[in-house]
Amino acid sequence: xxxxxxxxxxxxxxxxxxxxxxxxxxxxxxxxxxxxxxxxxxxxxxxxxxxxxxxxxxxxxxxxxxxxxxxxxxxxxxxxxxxxxxxxxxxxxxxxxxxxxxxxxxxxxxxxxxxxxxxxxxxxxxxxxxxxxxxxxxxxxxxxxxxxxxxxxxxxxxxxxxxxxxxxxxxxxxxxxxxxxxxxxxxxxxxxxxxxxxxxxxxxxxxxxxxxxxxxxxxxxxxxxxxxxxxxxxxxxxxxxxxxxxxxxxxxxxxxxxxxxxxxxxxxxxxxxxxxxxxxxxxxxxxxxxxxxxxxxxxxxxxxxxxxxxxxxxxxxxxxxxxxxxxxxxxxxxxxxxxxxxxxxxxxxxxxxxxxxxxxxxxxxxxxxxxxxxxxxxxxxxxxxxxxxxxxxxxxxxxxxxxxxxxxxxxxxxxxxxxxxxxxxxxxxxxxxxxxxxxxxxxxxxxxxxxxxxxxxxxxxxxxx
Amino acid sequence: xxxxxxxxxxxxxxxxxxxxxxxxxxxxxxxxxxxxxxxxxxxxxxxxxxxxxxxxxxxxxxxxxxxxxxxxxxxxxxxxxxxxxxxxxxxxxxxxxxxxxxxxxxxxxxxxxxxxxxxxxxxxxxxxxxxxxxxxxxxxxxxxxxxxxxxxxxxxxxxxxxxxxxxxxxxxxxxxxxxxxxxxxxxxxxxxxxxxxxxxxxxxxxxxxxxxxxxxxxxxxxxxxxxxxxxxxxxxxxxxxxxxxxxxxxxxxxxxxxxxxxxxxxxxxxxxxxxxxxxxxxxxxxxxxxxxxxxxxxxxxxxxxxxxxxxxxxxxxxxxxxxxxxxxxxxxxxxxxxxxxxxxxxxxxxxxxxxxxxxxxxxxxxxxxxxxxxxxxxxxxxxxxxxxxxxxxxxxxxxxxxxxxxxxxxxxxxxxxxxxxxxxxxxxxxxxxxxxxxxxxxxxxxxxxxxxxxxxxxxxxxxxx
Numbered sequence: 001x002x003x004x005x006x007x008x009x010x011x012x013x014x015x016x017x018x019x020x021x022x023x024x025x026x027x028x029x030x031x032x033x034x035x036x037x038x039x040x041x042x043x044x045x046x047x048x049x050x051x052x053x054x055x056x057x058x059x060x061x062x063x064x065x066x067x068x069x070x071x072x073x074x075x076x077x078x079x080x081x082x083x084x085x086x087x088x089x090x091x092x093x094x095x096x097x098x099x100x101x102x103x104x105x106x107x108x109x110x111x112x113x114x115x116x117x118x119x120x121x122x123x124x125x126x127x128x129x130x131x132x133x134x135x136x137x138x139x140x141x142x143x144x145x146x147x148x149x150x151x152x153x154x155x156x157x158x159x160x161x162x163x164x165x166x167x168x169x170x171x172x173x174x175x176x177x178x179x180x181x182x183x184x185x186x187x188x189x190x191x192x193x194x195x196x197x198x199x200x201x202x203x204x205x206x207x208x209x210x211x212x213x214x215x216x217x218x219x220x221x222x223x224x225x226x227x228x229x230x231x232x233x234x235x236x237x238x239x240x241x242x243x244x245x246x247x248x249x250x251x252x253x254x255x256x257x258x259x260x261x262x263x264x265x266x267x268x269x270x271x272x273x274x275x276x277x278x279x280x281x282x283x284x285x286x287x288x289x290x291x292x293x294x295x296x297x298x299x300x301x302x303x304x305x306x307x308x309x310x311x312x313x314x315x316x317x318x319x320x321x322x323x324x325x326x327x328x329x330x331x332x333x334x335x336x337x338x339x340x341x342x343x344x345x346x347x348x349x350x351x352x353x354x355x356x357x358x359x360x361x362x363x364x365x366x367x368x369x370x371x372x373x374x375x376x377x378x379x380x381x382x383x384x385x386x387x388x389x390x391x392x393x394x395x396x397x398x399x400x401x402x403x404x405x406x407x408x409x410x411x412x413x414x415x416x417x418x419x420x421x422x423x424x425x426x427x428x429x430x431x432x433x434x435x436x437x438x439x440x441x442x443x444x445x446x447x448x449x450x451x452x453x454x455x456x457x458x459x460x461x462x463x464x465x
Numbered sequence: 466x467x468x469x470x471x472x473x474x475x476x477x478x479x480x481x482x483x484x485x486x487x488x489x490x491x492x493x494x495x496x497x498x499x500x501x502x503x504x505x506x507x508x509x510x511x512x513x514x515x516x517x518x519x520x521x522x523x524x525x526x527x528x529x530x531x532x533x534x535x536x537x538x539x540x541x542x543x544x545x546x547x548x549x550x551x552x553x554x555x556x557x558x559x560x561x562x563x564x565x566x567x568x569x570x571x572x573x574x575x576x577x578x579x580x581x582x583x584x585x586x587x588x589x590x591x592x593x594x595x596x597x598x599x600x601x602x603x604x605x606x607x608x609x610x611x612x613x614x615x616x617x618x619x620x621x622x623x624x625x626x627x628x629x630x631x632x633x634x635x636x637x638x639x640x641x642x643x644x645x646x647x648x649x650x651x652x653x654x655x656x657x658x659x660x661x662x663x664x665x666x667x668x669x670x671x672x673x674x675x676x677x678x679x680x681x682x683x684x685x686x687x688x689x690x691x692x693x694x695x696x697x698x699x700x701x702x703x704x705x706x707x708x709x710x711x712x713x714x715x716x717x718x719x720x721x722x723x724x725x726x727x728x729x730x731x732x733x734x735x736x737x738x739x740x741x742x743x744x745x746x747x748x749x750x751x752x753x754x755x756x757x758x759x760x761x762x763x764x765x766x767x768x769x770x771x772x773x774x775x776x777x778x779x780x781x782x783x784x785x786x787x788x789x790x791x792x793x794x795x796x797x798x799x800x801x802x803x804x805x806x807x808x809x810x811x812x813x814x815x816x817x818x819x820x821x822x823x824x825x826x827x828x829x830x831x832x833x834x835x836x837x838x839x840x841x842x843x844x845x846x847x848x849x850x851x852x853x854x855x856x857x858x859x860x861x862x863x864x865x866x867x868x869x870x871x872x873x874x875x876x877x878x879x880x881x882x883x884x885x886x887x888x889x890x891x892x893x894x895x896x897x898x899x900x901x902x903x904x905x906x907x908x909x910x911x912x913x914x915x916x917x918x919x920x921x922x923x924x925x926x927x928x929x930x
Binding site for chain 1: 522525526527528529530536537540579580581582583585672673674675676699702703706707710760761901902904905906907
């Protein structure tokens with residue numbers, strides 16, 4: 001899908017930036033200069049590579065959906081091990097991760113009265129089902145999580161609560177937090193006032209899609225568990241219009257979701273290139289291997305898997321790194337960061353936490369990176385100037401000292417490992433996040449190449465500084 | 466959803482055009498002048514009205530999907546009769562239409578080998594099912610209907626044929642014809658060379674949607690009937706990628722579609738305002754009341770229903786028409802123009818064909834009208850100049866003499882009734898045509914108002930000339 005015109009566009013932009021920055025680097029030290037030249041070379045090579053797209057095409061085509069505990073989860077592990085070996089990673093191994101298995105089952109919703117028609121919905125991850133027979137109840141609408149939280153005790157007894165809060169669009173994903181509470185906590189908030197089930201407007205920015213956005217929810221153990229599902233935005237609009245007409249709206253809800261008894265054993269899949277000078281020191285990057293089941297997980301998080309694998313491969317193809325480069329493909333991020341927690345525990349047990357030079361995950365689609373944020377002291381950050389300089393031609397600015405390492409390196413970050421965030425433009429990410437539309441065609445190859453270039457520069461710098 | 470800014474945009478454009486055309490109408494005859502002034506007034510009033518959107522909102526919210534023979538079909542008739550009466554149509558009646566009832570049932574498709582994953586599909590209208598147990602077979606890809614037509618006898622024995630022909634985008638819908646053959650005739654073409662089932666790439670221009678496009682198909686009575694379904698474009702891409710890897714791809718197909726025995730009796734719903742001078746002369750406009758089942762039929766053809774009802778109402782609110790204005794809401798267009806054929810037969814039986822002054826249906830979504838084409842002689846067309854002049858400020862040009870009356874007025878057109886086409890911009894129509902995404906949010910209210918204004922001008926002209 002790449003056209004020459006697209007590549008010309010990238011190269012043109014980069015070439016101009018390099019020319020402009022050449023003057024600024026008038027009298028660098030020998031060490032800085034050598035590193036800067038290496039980083040420029042890594043960046044240019046990565047921009048011309050299609051490896052990440054090829055890896056992503058392979059994952060989405062040959063594995064597809066890979067929800068935790070499904071056959072796709074197991075296939076993805078087999079795929080990952082084979083792919084890392086095929087690409088020449090020197091050590092390829094897995095570390096077991098345990099988690100419960102949630103099964104989606106079927107889900108349907110019909111308006112019974114006063115305007116019979118079907119609504120499109122998807123059960124939320126972790127939800128229970130409606131039981132052997134469908135649930136018939138009147139719906140009660142709340143405009144926001146706050147309105148539901150403020151509702152009087154027993155005000156929704158026997159009702160289906162509908163949380164009709166819209167998600168706003170944002171570049172940095174900051175609009176996700178306030179709304180995702182409807183998904184995560186909505187069931188227990190509704191159960192608290194007596195509801196039999198909860199429906200939410202999808203946590204997504206697409207205004208006109210029928211595709212519901214799934215995602216994980218949680219039950220408060222002190223409260224009755226009730227089924228939870230998301231309506232697509234178009235269907236949430238439709239239900240809202242019905243309710244606003246004033247007559248009671250009765251729904252028939254049939255959800256056959258359940259959580260299996262016992263635990264499933266999955267694994268984090270790890271690939272490494274061993275460092276030549278400081279093999280015990282680790283530059284850890286990666287993405288999560290699991291996805292939701294509705295789409296093929298191209299953006300969430302096939303893109304993160306593909307771009308970090310590609311970056312590690314490209315960097316080591318240029319020169320054997322001084323430090324070990326480790327790519328971690330995490331198990332079951334979606335349903336509770338199981339892989340990320342297990343990774344931190346394993347690193348702690350192996351006394352590896354302190355050997356992490358840096359840790360960073362990509363898990364926000366394939367939009368262009370606009371900022372690098374590193375959690376470090378001011379003097380440490382100052383020493384990273386060649387890295388920030390090398391990212392500038394890609395349109396990437398130096399961010400605040402507020403990195404988390406993303407979901408899966410969050411736990412090891414809390415144990416003290418240095419973490420970084422390569423922040424991506426997520427303006428359109430939540431249009432398709434967790435929907436059936438998360439498929440390969442959503443990936444812009446030019447943007448993906450910009451991501452790979454940034455990850456390659458980042459990885460090369462920490463592996464060889 | 467209308468903003469003042471949007472209305473300002475429309476009014477600004479119209480105002481300018483009126484001002485520009487004022488000079489051109491320097492010395493009109495008294496009759497022409499009066500008609501032109503009336504048409505300008507109708508046009509301006511219609512642009513400021515939201516009646517069509519309100520009618521469409523009512524239909525999609527209170528009825529929703531209304532596939533022929535379903536409970537939604539019956540609800541739509543009840544809704545239509547009530548709505549026409551509520552709006553003051555003087556005669557509201559129905560004429561029975563008979564047709565068979567096709568039931569969709571469930572449909573699923575899985576790749577069994579070599580890359581197990583699910584594909585999204587929708588059975589095609591009229592298709593049979595796969596029987597009691599799923600069909601397991603290897604898939605065989607053809608790039609086009611032509612390639613399938615040219616295939617050797619028995620070259621697909623026992624296979625599932627996949628027709629992977631892409632639809633191109635066009636303003637006038639002319640790119641639909643060549644591709645829709647895959648949907649209509651694909652099953653019999655595939656059966657002819659021994660296939661057990663046919664899958665087609667959706668006949669739609671959306672490149673990145675998982676939503677399949679349904680639509681009617683036909684069996685050649687001389688050939689074995691095999692199940693037929695459409696994959697969404699994203700899934701067709703996926704299957705294509707799998708096939709191109711070179712290993713045989715095996716599918717498991719479960720389709721439970723069927724056609725019920727016997728005939729269902731639906732109806733065309735008709736609303737009229739009686740003419741004051743020539744009540745026997747008929748200006749017939751309308752849309753089809755049925756829709757496919759996956760969406761709520763907002764564009765296909767809720768928009769046509771709403772805009773012609775609104776145009777008739779607005780025109781008659783201005784002044785009692787000289788001729789009878791008749792709005793026909795046709796039964797079951799989607800599965801074979803049953804309502805349109807029944808209307809022509811009824812008109813013939815009542816000797817009404819020759820009393821049709823003009824007949825025209827709207828059935829192409831809610832994109833702006835860019836051309837009016839009327840099937841008439843050159844002298845007749847010349848007498849319609851005030852009509853063409855009045856449409857110009859809306860951006861509507863005079864077209865060729867190639868009107869059909871659209872699907873439902875096609876049959877009465879063939880019997881000799883004069884027909885016209887108000888051609889709409891369909892550039893984006895086939896992105897959502899016959900999919901679950903055909904919902905109210907797709908309708909641009911400013912574009913809808915332009916349509917209503919054109920229909921009102923058109924209707925006023927023929928009813929009062």
